[in-house]
Amino acid sequence: MGPKGPEPRNFFLKRLEATMADASKSDDRVLIMIFSHGDYDSAGGLCIGIDVTSTFEDNRLLKPSHVTSIFLKYPNVKTTIYMNSYYSEFGHAP
Secondary structure, X not given: OOOOOOHHHHHHHHHHHHHHHHHHHHOOOEEEEEOOEEEOOOOOEEXXXXXXXXXXXXXXXXXXXXXXXXXXXXXXXXXXXXXXXXXXXXXXXX
């Protein structure tokens, strides 16, 4: 059923780090699009590759601190994050 544990989040972070490094070398900009359940601002993080109907550990969530630590390494890269509002419906059935 796919990767378990923190692997999906870690894969995303590795790709983000590589993308930011490439953009820094070539003076490019980065657009990040995230579509996920969770709450990035107040509920601890976003669910990346997690079945939201099951119990999951906090160490599997994508948190602002993860992304910020990468951004701080590349201050010259202009970055835009686009997040849909689907996460705002976390826990609500249609």
